[in-house]
Amino acid sequence: MVNDSSIDRVVNELRRLAEIGAVGEKLPSTRALQQRLGVGPVTVQRALGRLVAEGRLVTRPGAGTFISARPAVQVGDTDWQQVALGPSPVHSAGVDTIFQAAGATGFQLGAGYLDASLRADGRLSVAVSRAARRPDAWASPPTAGLAELRSWFGRLLGADPENVLVTAGSQGALSAAFRAILPAGQPVLFSTPTYPGALAVARSAGLIPIPVPGDHDGIRPELLRSAFARSSARLLVIQPTYANPDGSVLAASRRAEVLEICRAAGAFVIEDDYARWLGFARTPPPPPLSQDDDRGQVITIVSLTKILAPSLRVGAVIARGPVMSRIAAMRIVDDFFVSRPLQHTAIELVSGPAWAAQLRSVGTALQQRAAALVGALTQHLPECSFTAPRGGVNIFLRLPTGVDDLVVAREAGRLGVAVLPGRYFTIGEQAGAHLRLSYAGIRAEEIPAAVRLLAEALRTAAGSGG
Ligand SMILES: Cc1ncc(COP(=O)(O)O)c(C=O)c1O
Numbered sequence: 001m002v003n004d005s006s007i008d009r010v011v012n013e014l015r016r017l018a019e020i021g022a023v024g025e026k027l028p029s030t031r032a033l034q035q036r037l038g039v040g041p042v043t044v045q046r047a048l049g050r051l052v053a054e055g056r057l058v059t060r061p062g063a064g065t066f067i068s069a070r071p072a073v074q075v076g077d078t079d080w081q082q083v084a085l086g087p088s089p090v091h092s093a094g095v096d097t098i099f100q101a102a103g104a105t106g107f108q109l110g111a112g113y114l115d116a117s118l119r120a121d122g123r124l125s126v127a128v129s130r131a132a133r134r135p136d137a138w139a140s141p142p143t144a145g146l147a148e149l150r151s152w153f154g155r156l157l158g159a160d161p162e163n164v165l166v167t168a169g170s171q172g173a174l175s176a177a178f179r180a181i182l183p184a185g186q187p188v189l190f191s192t193p194t195y196p197g198a199l200a201v202a203r204s205a206g207l208i209p210i211p212v213p214g215d216h217d218g219i220r221p222e223l224l225r226s227a228f229a230r231s232s233a234r235l236l237v238i239q240p241t242y243a244n245p246d247g248s249v250l251a252a253s254r255r256a257e258v259l260e261i262c263r264a265a266g267a268f269v270i271e272d273d274y275a276r277w278l279g280f281a282r283t284p285p286p287p288p289l290s291q292d293d294d295r296g297q298v299i300t301i302v303s304l305t306k307i308l309a310p311s312l313r314v315g316a317v318i319a320r321g322p323v324m325s326r327i328a329a330m331r332i333v334d335d336f337f338v339s340r341p342l343q344h345t346a347i348e349l350v351s352g353p354a355w356a357a358q359l360r361s362v363g364t365a366l367q368q369r370a371a372a373l374v375g376a377l378t379q380h381l382p383e384c385s386f387t388a389p390r391g392g393v394n395i396f397l398r399l400p401t402g403v404d405d406l407v408v409a410r411e412a413g414r415l416g417v418a419v420l421p422g423r424y425f426t427i428g429e430q431a432g433a434h435l436r437l438s439y440a441g442i443r444a445e446e447i448p449a450a451v452r453l454l455a456e457a458l459r460t461a462a463g464s465g466g
Contacts, residue, residue: 007047018056026064108418109417111438118362120307123349145338149166157276167338169304172338175334176334180323187233189209192425192427195425214243239273241391246387247391252286263297273300275306281360285391314343369443370439373395377437401432407464
Protein backbone atom coordinates (compact mmCIF):
# COMPACT_ATOMS: atom_id res chain seq x y z
CA MET A 1 0.00 0.00 0.00
CA VAL A 2 1.18 3.53 -0.83
CA ASN A 3 0.91 6.15 1.89
CA ASP A 4 2.46 9.56 2.44
CA SER A 5 4.63 8.52 5.35
CA SER A 6 6.31 5.70 3.44
CA ILE A 7 6.90 8.05 0.47
CA ASP A 8 8.44 10.59 2.87
CA ARG A 9 10.71 7.89 4.29
CA VAL A 10 11.96 6.96 0.80
CA VAL A 11 12.33 10.65 -0.14
CA ASN A 12 14.50 11.15 2.95
CA GLU A 13 16.65 8.18 2.07
CA LEU A 14 17.06 9.36 -1.55
CA ARG A 15 17.93 12.83 -0.32
CA ARG A 16 20.58 11.34 1.96
CA LEU A 17 22.05 9.33 -0.94
CA ALA A 18 22.13 12.45 -3.14
CA GLU A 19 23.85 14.35 -0.33
CA ILE A 20 26.68 11.86 0.25
CA GLY A 21 27.14 10.81 -3.38
CA ALA A 22 29.03 12.60 -6.13
CA VAL A 23 27.30 14.52 -8.93
CA GLY A 24 26.70 12.07 -11.81
CA GLU A 25 26.77 8.98 -9.56
CA LYS A 26 24.11 6.33 -10.27
CA LEU A 27 21.54 5.47 -7.57
CA PRO A 28 20.64 1.84 -6.70
CA SER A 29 17.94 0.41 -8.97
CA THR A 30 14.24 0.72 -8.11
CA ARG A 31 14.17 -2.98 -7.21
CA ALA A 32 17.18 -2.61 -4.87
CA LEU A 33 15.55 0.39 -3.19
CA GLN A 34 12.29 -1.51 -2.78
CA GLN A 35 14.09 -4.36 -1.09
CA ARG A 36 16.29 -2.18 1.07
CA LEU A 37 13.41 0.02 2.30
CA GLY A 38 10.65 -2.59 2.36
CA VAL A 39 8.26 -0.63 0.09
CA GLY A 40 6.52 -1.24 -3.21
CA PRO A 41 7.55 0.02 -6.69
CA VAL A 42 4.93 2.79 -6.77
CA THR A 43 6.25 4.31 -3.53
CA VAL A 44 9.80 4.33 -4.93
CA GLN A 45 8.61 5.87 -8.22
CA ARG A 46 6.69 8.64 -6.45
CA ALA A 47 9.68 9.44 -4.19
CA LEU A 48 12.01 9.50 -7.19
CA GLY A 49 9.55 11.77 -9.00
CA ARG A 50 9.67 14.31 -6.18
CA LEU A 51 13.47 14.55 -6.20
CA VAL A 52 13.55 14.72 -9.98
CA ALA A 53 11.06 17.60 -9.81
CA GLU A 54 13.32 19.33 -7.28
CA GLY A 55 16.26 18.94 -9.66
CA ARG A 56 18.23 16.83 -7.17
CA LEU A 57 18.05 13.64 -9.33
CA VAL A 58 17.82 13.04 -13.03
CA THR A 59 16.44 9.90 -14.72
CA ARG A 60 17.75 8.67 -18.02
CA PRO A 61 15.39 6.11 -19.56
CA GLY A 62 17.06 2.72 -19.84
CA ALA A 63 20.14 3.89 -17.89
CA GLY A 64 18.87 4.63 -14.39
CA THR A 65 18.68 7.54 -11.93
CA PHE A 66 21.63 9.81 -11.26
CA ILE A 67 22.58 12.50 -8.79
CA SER A 68 22.47 15.92 -10.39
CA ALA A 69 24.18 19.13 -9.33
CA ARG A 70 22.51 20.90 -6.42
CA PRO A 71 20.20 23.47 -7.96
CA ALA A 72 21.27 27.04 -7.25
CA VAL A 73 19.18 28.64 -4.55
CA GLN A 74 17.17 31.41 -6.20
CA VAL A 75 17.39 34.57 -4.15
CA GLY A 76 14.43 36.91 -4.33
CA ASP A 77 14.32 40.40 -2.88
CA THR A 78 17.80 41.61 -1.82
CA ASP A 79 16.86 45.24 -1.24
CA TRP A 80 17.41 44.73 2.50
CA GLN A 81 21.12 44.32 1.72
CA GLN A 82 21.38 47.89 0.47
CA VAL A 83 20.06 49.10 3.81
CA ALA A 84 22.34 46.76 5.79
CA LEU A 85 25.44 47.54 3.72
CA GLY A 86 25.20 51.32 3.78
CA PRO A 87 28.06 53.30 2.18
CA SER A 88 30.71 51.09 0.59
CA PRO A 89 34.25 50.94 2.00
CA VAL A 90 35.41 49.31 -1.27
CA HIS A 91 36.83 51.60 -3.96
CA SER A 92 37.69 49.54 -7.02
CA ALA A 93 37.55 52.18 -9.76
CA GLY A 94 40.12 51.33 -12.40
CA VAL A 95 41.12 47.98 -10.87
CA ASP A 96 38.18 46.13 -12.35
CA THR A 97 39.29 47.29 -15.80
CA ILE A 98 42.78 45.76 -15.49
CA PHE A 99 41.62 42.24 -16.11
CA GLN A 100 38.60 43.14 -18.25
CA ALA A 101 41.01 44.65 -20.75
CA ALA A 102 43.13 41.50 -20.59
CA GLY A 103 40.18 39.41 -21.77
CA ALA A 104 39.16 41.73 -24.60
CA THR A 105 39.29 40.55 -28.19
CA GLY A 106 40.87 42.60 -30.95
CA PHE A 107 44.00 44.70 -30.47
CA GLN A 108 45.22 44.82 -26.92
CA LEU A 109 46.69 48.15 -25.83
CA GLY A 110 45.02 47.92 -22.43
CA ALA A 111 46.60 44.93 -20.69
CA GLY A 112 49.32 45.52 -18.13
CA TYR A 113 50.56 41.90 -18.24
CA LEU A 114 52.50 40.06 -20.91
CA ASP A 115 50.58 38.28 -23.66
CA ALA A 116 50.93 34.51 -24.14
CA SER A 117 53.78 34.90 -26.64
CA LEU A 118 56.03 36.47 -23.99
CA ARG A 119 54.60 35.00 -20.80
CA ALA A 120 56.83 32.37 -19.18
CA ASP A 121 54.20 29.62 -19.58
CA GLY A 122 56.59 26.92 -20.86
CA ARG A 123 59.28 27.77 -18.34
CA LEU A 124 56.71 27.84 -15.57
CA SER A 125 55.28 24.44 -16.56
CA VAL A 126 58.69 22.86 -16.02
CA ALA A 127 59.16 24.72 -12.72
CA VAL A 128 55.68 23.94 -11.38
CA SER A 129 55.97 20.22 -12.08
CA ARG A 130 59.30 20.06 -10.23
CA ALA A 131 57.78 22.06 -7.37
CA ALA A 132 54.75 19.77 -7.17
CA ARG A 133 56.94 16.66 -6.86
CA ARG A 134 58.62 17.89 -3.68
CA PRO A 135 57.60 15.83 -0.64
CA ASP A 136 56.93 19.03 1.34
CA ALA A 137 55.02 20.72 -1.51
CA TRP A 138 51.78 21.18 0.42
CA ALA A 139 53.12 21.80 3.91
CA SER A 140 52.71 25.28 5.37
CA PRO A 141 55.74 27.49 4.70
CA PRO A 142 57.24 29.98 7.18
CA THR A 143 54.78 32.88 7.13
CA ALA A 144 57.45 35.35 5.93
CA GLY A 145 58.23 33.10 2.97
CA LEU A 146 60.65 30.30 2.09
CA ALA A 147 64.23 31.09 3.11
CA GLU A 148 65.59 30.38 -0.36
CA LEU A 149 63.17 32.79 -2.02
CA ARG A 150 63.79 35.52 0.57
CA SER A 151 67.55 35.13 -0.04
CA TRP A 152 67.08 35.34 -3.79
CA PHE A 153 65.05 38.57 -3.58
CA GLY A 154 67.56 39.91 -1.04
CA ARG A 155 70.53 39.18 -3.33
CA LEU A 156 68.92 40.92 -6.30
CA LEU A 157 67.73 43.94 -4.36
CA GLY A 158 70.64 44.44 -1.99
CA ALA A 159 68.75 43.48 1.18
CA ASP A 160 69.30 41.04 4.04
CA PRO A 161 67.00 38.04 3.68
CA GLU A 162 65.44 38.75 7.08
CA ASN A 163 64.27 42.10 5.69
CA VAL A 164 62.38 40.37 2.86
CA LEU A 165 58.75 39.28 3.19
CA VAL A 166 57.18 37.17 0.44
CA THR A 167 53.77 38.46 -0.66
CA ALA A 168 51.01 37.66 -3.14
CA GLY A 169 52.36 39.92 -5.90
CA SER A 170 52.68 43.67 -5.50
CA GLN A 171 48.98 44.14 -4.96
CA GLY A 172 49.03 42.02 -1.80
CA ALA A 173 52.15 43.87 -0.67
CA LEU A 174 50.62 47.32 -1.22
CA SER A 175 47.50 46.32 0.66
CA ALA A 176 49.38 44.97 3.68
CA ALA A 177 51.87 47.86 3.74
CA PHE A 178 49.35 50.73 3.53
CA ARG A 179 47.17 49.29 6.28
CA ALA A 180 50.11 48.37 8.48
CA ILE A 181 51.64 51.85 8.29
CA LEU A 182 48.61 54.12 8.57
CA PRO A 183 45.28 53.95 10.37
CA ALA A 184 42.12 54.93 8.46
CA GLY A 185 41.50 58.63 7.99
CA GLN A 186 45.15 59.56 7.33
CA PRO A 187 46.42 61.34 4.20
CA VAL A 188 48.86 59.59 1.87
CA LEU A 189 50.86 61.31 -0.88
CA PHE A 190 51.00 59.77 -4.34
CA SER A 191 53.29 60.78 -7.15
CA THR A 192 50.79 61.26 -9.99
CA PRO A 193 49.73 59.93 -12.39
CA THR A 194 49.73 56.61 -10.58
CA TYR A 195 48.53 53.03 -10.63
CA PRO A 196 44.76 52.72 -9.90
CA GLY A 197 45.29 49.52 -7.91
CA ALA A 198 47.33 51.43 -5.35
CA LEU A 199 44.71 54.20 -5.14
CA ALA A 200 42.00 51.57 -4.70
CA VAL A 201 43.91 49.94 -1.84
CA ALA A 202 44.48 53.29 -0.14
CA ARG A 203 40.86 54.39 -0.46
CA SER A 204 39.53 51.00 0.60
CA ALA A 205 41.72 51.25 3.71
CA GLY A 206 40.06 54.59 4.52
CA LEU A 207 43.16 56.63 3.57
CA ILE A 208 42.97 59.93 1.73
CA PRO A 209 45.17 60.07 -1.42
CA ILE A 210 46.75 63.46 -2.15
CA PRO A 211 48.30 64.03 -5.59
CA VAL A 212 51.86 65.25 -6.04
CA PRO A 213 52.36 65.68 -9.79
CA GLY A 214 55.47 64.39 -11.50
CA ASP A 215 57.05 64.88 -14.91
CA HIS A 216 59.18 62.58 -17.04
CA ASP A 217 61.88 62.77 -14.31
CA GLY A 218 59.48 61.50 -11.65
CA ILE A 219 57.96 63.32 -8.69
CA ARG A 220 58.62 67.08 -8.56
CA PRO A 221 60.55 67.86 -5.35
CA GLU A 222 59.18 71.38 -4.90
CA LEU A 223 55.60 70.09 -5.04
CA LEU A 224 56.47 67.25 -2.66
CA ARG A 225 57.84 69.78 -0.19
CA SER A 226 54.67 71.85 -0.26
CA ALA A 227 52.43 68.73 -0.07
CA PHE A 228 54.14 67.76 3.18
CA ALA A 229 53.89 71.33 4.43
CA ARG A 230 50.14 71.43 3.76
CA SER A 231 49.29 67.96 5.07
CA SER A 232 50.35 65.84 7.99
CA ALA A 233 51.12 62.92 5.64
CA ARG A 234 53.54 60.28 6.91
CA LEU A 235 53.66 58.24 3.73
CA LEU A 236 54.63 58.86 0.11
CA VAL A 237 53.97 56.30 -2.64
CA ILE A 238 56.15 56.48 -5.74
CA GLN A 239 57.22 54.32 -8.67
CA PRO A 240 60.76 55.55 -9.34
CA THR A 241 61.40 53.15 -12.23
CA TYR A 242 59.27 52.97 -15.44
CA ALA A 243 56.16 54.23 -13.66
CA ASN A 244 52.71 53.02 -14.57
CA PRO A 245 51.22 54.85 -16.47
CA ASP A 246 53.70 57.46 -17.76
CA GLY A 247 56.93 55.41 -17.89
CA SER A 248 58.78 58.11 -15.92
CA VAL A 249 62.05 57.35 -14.13
CA LEU A 250 63.04 59.32 -11.03
CA ALA A 251 66.06 61.36 -12.15
CA ALA A 252 69.37 60.61 -10.45
CA SER A 253 69.52 64.28 -9.41
CA ARG A 254 66.17 64.00 -7.59
CA ARG A 255 66.72 60.78 -5.63
CA ALA A 256 68.62 62.29 -2.69
CA GLU A 257 66.36 65.36 -2.56
CA VAL A 258 63.18 63.27 -2.44
CA LEU A 259 64.60 61.15 0.39
CA GLU A 260 65.71 64.25 2.27
CA ILE A 261 62.26 65.87 2.00
CA CYS A 262 60.64 62.67 3.34
CA ARG A 263 63.23 62.44 6.11
CA ALA A 264 62.46 66.02 7.19
CA ALA A 265 58.72 65.17 7.21
CA GLY A 266 59.31 61.97 9.23
CA ALA A 267 57.58 60.04 6.45
CA PHE A 268 57.98 56.58 4.98
CA VAL A 269 58.33 56.05 1.23
CA ILE A 270 56.70 53.09 -0.47
CA GLU A 271 58.68 52.40 -3.60
CA ASP A 272 56.44 50.34 -5.90
CA ASP A 273 59.19 48.80 -8.01
CA TYR A 274 56.73 46.70 -10.01
CA ALA A 275 58.74 47.02 -13.26
CA ARG A 276 62.15 46.09 -11.81
CA TRP A 277 62.59 43.35 -14.42
CA LEU A 278 60.91 45.10 -17.36
CA GLY A 279 63.98 47.00 -18.54
CA PHE A 280 64.79 47.04 -22.24
CA ALA A 281 67.57 44.83 -23.53
CA ARG A 282 71.05 46.09 -22.58
CA THR A 283 69.71 49.08 -20.59
CA PRO A 284 69.82 48.23 -16.89
CA PRO A 285 67.24 50.03 -14.74
CA PRO A 286 68.45 52.33 -11.95
CA PRO A 287 68.87 50.56 -8.60
CA PRO A 288 65.96 50.55 -6.15
CA LEU A 289 65.69 53.73 -4.07
CA SER A 290 66.09 51.63 -0.92
CA GLN A 291 69.75 51.25 -1.84
CA ASP A 292 70.25 54.98 -1.12
CA ASP A 293 68.50 54.73 2.24
CA ASP A 294 70.30 53.97 5.52
CA ARG A 295 67.44 55.03 7.83
CA GLY A 296 64.82 52.38 7.05
CA GLN A 297 62.65 55.02 5.38
CA VAL A 298 62.06 53.27 2.05
CA ILE A 299 59.88 50.19 1.73
CA THR A 300 60.42 48.50 -1.63
CA ILE A 301 57.82 46.32 -3.31
CA VAL A 302 58.65 44.01 -6.21
CA SER A 303 56.78 41.28 -8.05
CA LEU A 304 57.41 38.34 -10.36
CA THR A 305 53.99 38.61 -12.01
CA LYS A 306 54.98 41.21 -14.59
CA ILE A 307 58.04 39.44 -15.97
CA LEU A 308 56.74 35.87 -15.67
CA ALA A 309 52.93 35.57 -15.49
CA PRO A 310 50.04 37.28 -13.68
CA SER A 311 49.00 34.01 -12.06
CA LEU A 312 52.36 33.55 -10.38
CA ARG A 313 51.19 35.60 -7.44
CA VAL A 314 54.60 35.99 -5.84
CA GLY A 315 56.19 39.29 -4.87
CA ALA A 316 58.13 40.73 -1.96
CA VAL A 317 58.33 43.64 0.46
CA ILE A 318 61.74 44.84 1.58
CA ALA A 319 61.59 46.86 4.80
CA ARG A 320 63.95 47.51 7.69
CA GLY A 321 63.13 48.12 11.35
CA PRO A 322 59.83 47.98 13.27
CA VAL A 323 57.78 48.77 10.16
CA MET A 324 58.69 45.32 8.79
CA SER A 325 57.24 43.57 11.85
CA ARG A 326 54.01 45.49 11.35
CA ILE A 327 53.74 44.65 7.67
CA ALA A 328 54.56 41.00 8.37
CA ALA A 329 51.90 40.88 11.08
CA MET A 330 49.32 42.41 8.71
CA ARG A 331 50.15 39.81 6.07
CA ILE A 332 49.46 37.00 8.51
CA VAL A 333 46.18 38.61 9.53
CA ASP A 334 45.19 38.93 5.86
CA ASP A 335 45.87 35.47 4.44
CA PHE A 336 48.60 33.73 6.50
CA PHE A 337 51.18 33.18 3.73
CA VAL A 338 51.76 32.69 0.02
CA SER A 339 50.98 29.14 -1.11
CA ARG A 340 54.05 26.94 -0.81
CA PRO A 341 53.85 25.32 -4.29
CA LEU A 342 53.83 28.80 -5.85
CA GLN A 343 56.89 29.81 -3.85
CA HIS A 344 58.71 26.63 -4.85
CA THR A 345 57.73 27.23 -8.47
CA ALA A 346 59.23 30.72 -8.28
CA ILE A 347 62.44 29.33 -6.75
CA GLU A 348 62.72 26.65 -9.44
CA LEU A 349 62.35 29.23 -12.16
CA VAL A 350 64.53 32.06 -10.88
CA SER A 351 67.41 29.84 -9.78
CA GLY A 352 67.92 28.17 -13.18
CA PRO A 353 68.90 29.39 -16.67
CA ALA A 354 65.21 30.07 -17.47
CA TRP A 355 65.36 33.33 -15.52
CA ALA A 356 68.08 34.95 -17.61
CA ALA A 357 66.47 33.62 -20.79
CA GLN A 358 63.13 35.15 -19.81
CA LEU A 359 64.73 38.52 -18.99
CA ARG A 360 66.48 38.52 -22.35
CA SER A 361 63.49 37.57 -24.46
CA VAL A 362 61.11 39.97 -22.71
CA GLY A 363 63.62 42.85 -22.70
CA THR A 364 64.23 42.50 -26.43
CA ALA A 365 60.56 42.17 -27.33
CA LEU A 366 59.47 45.11 -25.14
CA GLN A 367 62.06 47.35 -26.70
CA GLN A 368 60.80 46.43 -30.17
CA ARG A 369 57.20 46.93 -29.16
CA ALA A 370 57.95 50.32 -27.58
CA ALA A 371 59.74 51.44 -30.74
CA ALA A 372 56.82 50.28 -32.89
CA LEU A 373 54.32 52.13 -30.69
CA VAL A 374 56.36 55.34 -30.60
CA GLY A 375 56.71 55.19 -34.41
CA ALA A 376 53.01 54.56 -35.01
CA LEU A 377 51.85 57.27 -32.58
CA THR A 378 54.20 59.81 -34.15
CA GLN A 379 52.88 58.94 -37.60
CA HIS A 380 49.15 58.53 -36.95
CA LEU A 381 48.45 60.71 -33.91
CA PRO A 382 50.61 63.83 -34.34
CA GLU A 383 48.03 65.89 -32.40
CA CYS A 384 48.79 63.84 -29.23
CA SER A 385 51.93 64.03 -27.10
CA PHE A 386 53.84 61.53 -24.98
CA THR A 387 57.28 60.72 -23.60
CA ALA A 388 59.03 57.77 -25.23
CA PRO A 389 59.53 55.02 -22.63
CA ARG A 390 63.00 53.93 -21.47
CA GLY A 391 61.66 50.67 -20.05
CA GLY A 392 58.45 49.17 -18.68
CA VAL A 393 55.29 48.65 -20.72
CA ASN A 394 53.38 51.94 -20.77
CA ILE A 395 52.87 55.19 -22.61
CA PHE A 396 50.58 57.90 -21.20
CA LEU A 397 49.19 59.59 -24.27
CA ARG A 398 48.07 63.17 -23.86
CA LEU A 399 44.91 63.84 -25.90
CA PRO A 400 44.19 67.13 -27.64
CA THR A 401 42.37 69.79 -25.62
CA GLY A 402 38.64 69.27 -25.31
CA VAL A 403 38.64 65.52 -26.00
CA ASP A 404 37.19 63.21 -23.35
CA ASP A 405 39.30 60.15 -22.47
CA LEU A 406 36.27 57.98 -21.66
CA VAL A 407 34.65 58.75 -25.00
CA VAL A 408 37.84 57.94 -26.94
CA ALA A 409 38.41 54.72 -24.95
CA ARG A 410 34.83 53.62 -25.59
CA GLU A 411 35.06 54.45 -29.30
CA ALA A 412 38.40 52.62 -29.57
CA GLY A 413 36.85 49.59 -27.87
CA ARG A 414 34.02 49.67 -30.41
CA LEU A 415 36.61 49.61 -33.21
CA GLY A 416 38.43 46.70 -31.55
CA VAL A 417 41.29 48.38 -29.67
CA ALA A 418 41.41 48.09 -25.87
CA VAL A 419 42.90 51.13 -24.08
CA LEU A 420 42.41 52.55 -20.58
CA PRO A 421 41.08 56.06 -19.90
CA GLY A 422 43.68 58.20 -18.15
CA ARG A 423 41.32 59.43 -15.43
CA TYR A 424 41.70 56.17 -13.49
CA PHE A 425 45.38 56.98 -13.01
CA THR A 426 44.86 60.37 -11.49
CA ILE A 427 43.50 62.00 -8.34
CA GLY A 428 41.11 64.93 -8.54
CA GLU A 429 40.99 67.47 -11.33
CA GLN A 430 43.26 67.09 -14.36
CA ALA A 431 45.16 69.47 -16.55
CA GLY A 432 44.37 67.34 -19.61
CA ALA A 433 42.87 64.06 -20.78
CA HIS A 434 45.06 61.00 -21.41
CA LEU A 435 44.92 57.35 -22.45
CA ARG A 436 47.11 54.67 -20.91
CA LEU A 437 48.53 52.56 -23.72
CA SER A 438 50.38 49.38 -22.83
CA TYR A 439 52.46 47.25 -25.17
CA ALA A 440 52.70 44.32 -22.75
CA GLY A 441 49.86 42.47 -24.43
CA ILE A 442 50.28 43.26 -28.14
CA ARG A 443 52.84 41.96 -30.65
CA ALA A 444 55.01 44.55 -32.46
CA GLU A 445 53.55 43.69 -35.87
CA GLU A 446 50.00 44.40 -34.66
CA ILE A 447 50.81 47.86 -33.32
CA PRO A 448 50.54 49.97 -36.53
CA ALA A 449 47.04 48.64 -37.30
CA ALA A 450 45.94 49.16 -33.67
CA VAL A 451 47.18 52.76 -33.68
CA ARG A 452 45.47 53.52 -37.00
CA LEU A 453 42.17 52.42 -35.43
CA LEU A 454 42.94 54.45 -32.32
CA ALA A 455 43.47 57.52 -34.52
CA GLU A 456 40.09 56.87 -36.14
CA ALA A 457 38.50 56.58 -32.67
CA LEU A 458 40.06 59.87 -31.61
CA ARG A 459 38.79 61.67 -34.70
CA THR A 460 35.29 60.27 -34.22
CA ALA A 461 35.31 61.30 -30.55
CA ALA A 462 36.66 64.78 -31.36
CA GLY A 463 34.05 65.17 -34.12
CA SER A 464 31.26 64.21 -31.71
CA GLY A 465 32.43 66.88 -29.29
CA GLY A 466 33.69 64.28 -26.75
C1 LIG B 1 52.48 49.93 -10.57
C2 LIG B 1 51.88 48.60 -10.25
N1 LIG B 1 51.99 48.11 -9.01
C3 LIG B 1 51.46 46.94 -8.69
C4 LIG B 1 50.76 46.17 -9.60
C5 LIG B 1 50.17 44.86 -9.18
O1 LIG B 1 50.87 43.82 -9.74
P1 LIG B 1 50.91 42.34 -9.18
O2 LIG B 1 50.05 42.30 -7.96
O3 LIG B 1 50.43 41.47 -10.27
O4 LIG B 1 52.34 42.11 -8.82
C6 LIG B 1 50.60 46.64 -10.89
C7 LIG B 1 49.82 45.87 -11.88
O5 LIG B 1 49.49 46.33 -12.94
C8 LIG B 1 51.18 47.88 -11.23
O6 LIG B 1 51.07 48.39 -12.46
